[in-house]
Amino acid sequence: MADVFKAALDGDAMGQRVTHELTGNVASAIAGTTALVDPDRIILDGSIGRALRPWLGELQALVESQVFRAPEIVISELGPNATVTGAIARALAMVTEQELPAKLPPTALRPRVP
Numbered sequence: 001m002a003d004v005f006k007a008a009l010d011g012d013a014m015g016q017r018v019t020h021e022l023t024g025n026v027a028s029a030i031a032g033t034t035a036l037v038d039p040d041r042i043i044l045d046g047s048i049g050r051a052l053r054p055w056l057g058e059l060q061a062l063v064e065s066q067v068f069r070a071p072e073i074v075i076s077e078l079g080p081n082a083t084v085t086g087a088i089a090r091a092l093a094m095v096t097e098q099e100l101p102a103k104l105p106p107t108a109l110r111p112r113v114p
Contacts, residue, residue: 005051022048023055027062034067045076045083 007015030042044052052059053075064070076082 001048002051005054009054019055023052023059024062026052027059027066030059030063030071030073031066034063034069034071038069039071041072041074043074043076045078047080050075050080 004015004018008019009015026044026048033039033042044050056073056075060070060073063073
């Protein structure tokens with residue numbers, strides 16, 4: 001897909017057509033999400049999301065034409081592994097929360113007699 005984005009930026013008609021169609025589809029998805037949950041901001045990530053940076057203005061305008069109150073659309077600055085890193089961090093936090101009860105029962109403090 002990177003080749004298509006590069007071709008579009010280089011002025012290739014087919015690359016521009018593909019990116020225009022993709023931008024329209026992403027705008028429709030954002031508009032649908034906005035109608036459902038009314039977010040203040042949409043953060044694009046992944047190889048496609050980051051590759052859309054040159055078309056961010058077009059994408060924003062398309063969304064604004066479809067919804068009452070458009071969210072701010074930004075490209076993530078956290079890098080290509082942010083989603084995976086965040087998922088791992090959350091999973092570790094969940095395991096830690098399950099293994100460390102908020103309050104120990106009184107019997108947990110008594111020594112065990114064999």
